[in-house]
Amino acid sequence: MGNPNVGKSVVFSRLTGANVISSNYPGTTVDFSKGKMRYDGTKSTIIDAPGTYSLEPSNRAEQVAVNILKEADIIINVVDATNLERNLYLTLQLLEQNIPIVIALNIWDETQHLGIHIDIEKLKSLLKIPIIPIVALTGEGIHTLVSQLQNASSPPHIKPTSDEGRWIEIGTLIKQVERVEHRHHTLRNRISDLTIKPGTGLPIALAIIFFTFWIVRLIGENLITYVLDPIFELLYKPLITQFGNTLGSGFLYNFLISQSPGEINFLESLGLLTTGLYVPLTLVLPYIIAFYFMLSVLEDTGYLPRLATLMDNIFHKLGMHGYGVVPVFLGLGCNVPGMLATRSLETRKQRFIAATLLSIAVPCMAQTSLIFAMFSKLKTSLQYPPFFYITIVFTTLIMIYFIVGYLLNKLVKGECPEIFLEMPNYRVPHFKTTLKKTWMRIRWFLKDALPWMFLGVFLINVLYTLGIIEYVASLFQPLMTGIFGLPGETSVVLLSGFLRKDLAVGTLLSFPIGTFSEMQLVIIATLLTIYFPCVATFAVMIKELGIKDMIKAAVIMLTVALFVAISLRLILIGN
């Protein structure tokens, strides 16, 4: 247990060896995770709780933390040593619970160059519980922490008191144990000020966002062109072609290699071992790597809360507050963690708007990378450069985010409280931790995406072989053409989008060139984001919103999809 952003999850990983995501902003952990620890032959279960400032929860993540407390036999209270005074409030509340407790005084290394001196022995004797200074990031002090767990105690001299009472107690404690040297503005403070003052902060924010996505594209594209594409084309293709030859033509060849004879085209062949591997590994993975690396850097420096502060005004117009920018950022990677991040918003109205907008207007990296791939593949047959079409898709989505958000703010009942967010100190990202986090997220993608992609390609193969795809296409032909001016095949694309959005774009690409006009592709790419979340996101969304609100959200999605598709048809195609 502990305040938000004190490093509970890092301590947890250290104790259990389990991998959990940790960052430098409050609200990274919104649910608990359990892990096993073995020490001296005894096994114990460690629970990592979301951060909370007190035992009176103000949002759902804090509620989770308070509920977990009831299960605990021993509390490890992680305290930010650079912020002792504020952290002690929760400590006192925890001490009142009569559960044995140990304090892990984290971020101990920073106290020195911040000029903070804490008399641990004194604090120990005053609180009568073990207090261990640690540096969770490097693992310093963790061993002592573990060995001290058996000495955890709940001192009887701390009696429940009022809120004011606690602060008076803390005041006396702090006077006895802490001495703070006055330090001049450090470089970090100066950077912090620059990034938060509107005059300099807004241009810096724009530059950082632009730079982030520029780097993502740069890394992603180069990985594809110079690493993964050559591997597939030069090494894998001869192998799989040979394998195909030994299979001969027929049912197995169609499923595993290609639906059409001749040279293998990884994008269109729809074979499990060709398209099924090529799309997730070559087209999506490089962007996933690039995006999560940049996201991890942004998270670990502590920039996101500053961005939230700058964006607060805009997000208020959308019925949220500045923190609403965090689900969007996470959602650009994958909508599932984005959905979970909405828990840090306080009211039902805010969470509903944040979740609905996320599912409507924020494409995940898997989908984004395939939209890039689609337009660059068609480069030669396009009238304008690919960038032109991609810009239309994303500008439309951004506009939808703001317009729908504005309308929802007016329509949804409920309160939108003001922002109340802690600014963590800037930190230089710990390189190994950042890489490890990127790797964890990539592995999560591989474990999650590959099976779904396989299943999807498999299903489409079955449907194709049985002729169901053509049947569905012709069945929906009147509807699709009548309302949206799109070919019947679109229905197949949209249906596969329920499974995974990248699969849907993959399906789109498997139709012969010329099935769709370029503007129709733009409309379909946009529509794919809006109309409905993929099954994984859908499941989390039901859990977060409840069935009733989910139905409302679904109605909004379909309405927006219908409206946008018709508008785009009128604007882009003109009939």
Next chain:
Amino acid sequence: MKSKTIPLTELPVNTPATIKNINGGLGFKQRLQVMGIHKGQTIKTICKQPLKGPITINACGCQMTIGRGMAQKIEVETTR
């Protein structure tokens, strides 16, 4: 030496002040309190976002961003 209380919103940037009173409901007070914003605490504003945007403050050794409406309810007295 003059002493008068003003809402936090009117406190000039980078001027230390002491919190004299917090108006508002119990829940609101409690939320501020657990983050270290309570009577007697020294506080200063770091910057104010334009157009009635949020205010970033420093209290209890750490920076926080709070809404303008919240800041309006915090009465402070400048120490000098």
